[in-house]
Amino acid sequence: MNEITAWVHRPLANALGWALLHFVWEGAALAAVLATVLFVIRPASARVRYGVACLLLAAMPIAFGVTLAASLSAHPVRAAAPVQLAAPPGFDSVADSGTAPVPLRLRNVLPWLAPLWILGVAIFYARGLAGWLAVRRLRRRGVCSAPRCWQERTDRLCARMRLSRPVLLLESCFADVPVLIGYVRPVILMPLGCLTGLSAQQIECILIHELAHIRRHDYLVNLSQSFVEGLLFYHPAVWWVSRVVRAEREHCCDDRVVEMMGDARGYAATLAVLEQRRFPAPQAALAATGGNLMNRIRRLLCQPQPSPTSAGPALAAVLLLVSCAVALAAWPARAPVPRWHPSPVVLMQTPVAAQVAANAAPTPAALSEAPQAAPVVTAQAQAASPQPQTQPLTDQERKAQERALRQQLQTPYRKWLNEDAAYIITDEERSAFLRLQSDAEREKFIEKFWLRRDPTPGTAENEFKEEQYRRIAYANEHFGDGVPGWKTDRGRIYITYGPPDEIEDHSSGGTYQRPAEQGGGATSTFPFQQWRYRYIEGIGNNVIIEFIDPTRSGEFHMTMDPSEKDALRPKIQIVQLHRDSGTQIGVVIPLDASGGTLDVSGEVSTPDGRIVQTFERQSTGQKECTKLLALPAGNYRLVVAVRNVATGVSGRAETNFTVQ
């Protein structure tokens, strides 16, 4: 114990403590930068997003290291420094470097962070090592080589994807999904029965996905990622960024599959089939609500993404505010301390800022608010700088203002990119457009863009362009309601695929005779429309797209789920009750009393997918189902499912809420 106490009072422990503490805001700031950049470059390809996320994840340990080095050089480790046990005088080195206003309590606690942190890192790395060993055994135990024809097919795919390393295809009796293991001698493990149970094309899709991981050196990146996670395990921002990297990585590989096979829907179906096949395996985990499979499948089925979450920028803003506040509190306003006051901040933010500038400069911020966005951005840029008038502008503030100004100038081009051509421009064209430097180049690009699509290049008219603008005008006229029509789901589909061949309109809702494939029977529905296209290139024949309007506001949204139009889909009301015993959350689910016995089940989870509470009720003839929950403050997601026991008709709804 004494030895720990002695060690704790060494300058190294002290410096570590400071670095750990500073990383709280550094990590938050880096995550905020990522959230902002991702929001700004939303339409960019998964590869760009992946690159940005990786860069920021790498910046995290660098920021930590730089801060550590800087705080070490501020209190140099004296060789064989006498152990200074007496509290306040022993900390003079700390006081010297400009940290006097930090409360005494914090200074006493600070060095103790280091041993705790070391313990945590040790635990995480030990766990990681155990996992790594388990994975190594997985490639040796219970495996056999795949039938020759499949190994040959894998080799051919390797050659097509220009992979130099040989990839071994094995069947494993332990894997329940196809997995890739190893970097130097990569192995793809297929669950037993997968090779015979799926069609050749489906297996090829999976193989390409795994080979894409090899091609992109993902295994190595993933290992370093786990290394960073363990090192900075205490910061949620690290985990969040890491999760973004993982998700985008899968998107990259998905894109590669679609690129090579050309059949996004078939691939999405393959993923779904795979997930279904694994389910009867031993532990049927009920819990997991997370997992990004649904997102990936949606992404594959309907690109571009329907409505990006609005949580990203909000989160970024909050994180940025918090980190600014922490930074201001930690750095007392005083004459700059030459050595280590500014260095960590500037050092670590410069590459990031450059990255932001590189990505954001030609890209409009806040795409969705096309016309009004620019002035808002300017205002925010000014508000974000703490003392705009009293101090000369720092480099970063000036950059931010320049950026805002540039964005203002680009409005017409931004409108063209994000509105006129939003749904028809390819990813390559979009990134090419964003790289352009001058307005003249952009004009030329736009001209060429339309010319490339002109079905009759010889004539003065460009039928394609005219049709495109007609569709936008039609969408704005017919589907807009609060939101501009081109931005609605119906608008997007109309602009992308043109007028449907047939519209089945149930805009008034009411009774609906369900087709046999959906279970048959009569059901009461929300207003909905079905659009039928006889043929859509790249998707197939007889495509039916369903839009529903659950709020009866005239704002139809596209749905993949034929049961979503069901009026049985529960509505959820959340009330916060303040009782003497503390805050409680009341969940009220109005029910259809005449419908017979209903099973109601609910699940409360945190935004990161951890389940906090579940409940189940059965109700017969009651008008509503209520449930009181005692939850600590925070953000939650509630998913409620209602099922009619007699008819089997079910509905599902989810909502997010905050407990204060």
Add this chain to the structure above:
Amino acid sequence: MPAPPHQPPRPTDAELEILTVLWSRGPSTVRDVHEAIARRKPTQYTTVLKMLQIMAEKGLVRRDEKQRAHIYAASRPQEWTQRQLAGDLLQRAFGGSAKSLILGALSAKKASREELAELRKLLEEFERGAS
């Protein structure tokens, strides 16, 4: 044919490999099993034959002697053995710390029932669209 013992013992690693071949290819002759195993590491035909005989005695595989070339089949389904061995490997590799160390088309985390229901609907819709 002697009736297999009530509860076959846990297979060793080498036996598990042979079982995997049998699960993958279905009932096979010794030659088939040898062919599959020899592709990964050099193994003598007689070694495989000997092992299969031992496994038949242990009750891990069944031997069909109706034809000239004896045909061997796993006596228990894959799931059964998997459950027998599940404690260590499966849990550690797919449930715990190693989850983030493997890459795959699907996450190591299983989908929930609701998600599966949604998936099923999606597939039905897809099949309708494709037909």
